Amino acid sequence: MARARQERAENTRQAILDGAAAAFDRCGFEGTSLSDVVRHAGVTKGALYFHFPSKEALARTLMEEQFQVAEGLSAPEDRGLQTVIDLTHRMAHALRTSVRVRAGVRLVIEFGSFTDPDPFSYNTWIDTCRSCLGPAQAAGDVHPALDVHDLATFIVGSFTGIQVTSHVRTGREDLHTRVTDLWSYLLSAITPAPRIPLHDPAGSSDCRSGLALPAPRPAAIG
Numbered sequence: 001m002a003r004a005r006q007e008r009a010e011n012t013r014q015a016i017l018d019g020a021a022a023a024f025d026r027c028g029f030e031g032t033s034l035s036d037v038v039r040h041a042g043v044t045k046g047a048l049y050f051h052f053p054s055k056e057a058l059a060r061t062l063m064e065e066q067f068q069v070a071e072g073l074s075a076p077e078d079r080g081l082q083t084v085i086d087l088t089h090r091m092a093h094a095l096r097t098s099v100r101v102r103a104g105v106r107l108v109i110e111f112g113s114f115t116d117p118d119p120f121s122y123n124t125w126i127d128t129c130r131s132c133l134g135p136a137q138a139a140g141d142v143h144p145a146l147d148v149h150d151l152a153t154f155i156v157g158s159f160t161g162i163q164v165t166s167h168v169r170t171g172r173e174d175l176h177t178r179v180t181d182l183w184s185y186l187l188s189a190i191t192p193a194p195r196i197p198l199h200d201p202a203g204s205s206d207c208r209s210g211l212a213l214p215a216p217r218p219a220a221i222g
Helices: 002-029 034-041 045-051 053-069 079-095 099-113 121-137 147-169 175-190 193-198 203-211
Strands: none
Touching: 002 034, 002 045, 002 053, 002 099, 034 045, 034 053, 034 147, 053 079, 053 099, 053 121, 053 147, 079 121, 079 147, 079 175, 079 203, 099 147, 147 175, 175 193
């Protein structure tokens, strides 16, 4: 019976997070009330307050869920430049398919851009990218003169701008194409020429297969 109660409580918690994500994704933090969350989730306010003491607590939980995209990264010694490329495509896929990730990222942009900005999420992604770029530089895939922390900061900032632009212009329909463009241009600047063909801007075959992405476009001839 205790297990059944725990399962019901967890199901309610997940319903609340789904409802909050739908509301935040549509209206943002300021435009969403707890009544909106309750309506989307199909629960009572009492149930909501049992699991989350405030709207801010709900927002923080959703903001943290985006980091699940980075779960399952290869061991630190096996990470490299392709790991970062694949990670940006995994994030692009999550933004297109998961309302929780979309809501969390929208909240990050809202919380990180205006009054009392919070850099935590950006710094976490920068650290994650840096953990891959360090081994990449050691392997000769990143020019030795480059600062990998600065490069990681540039990649996170670039991806943020690309995904926002893609959202506004196409509802993120072209996001994978834009991410591929980012890496196509960037590789020539950060990677020694003989090493560029070892990396796929469209994502590794394992990444594309896992995300059910189409095969990359063939390179133009002439």
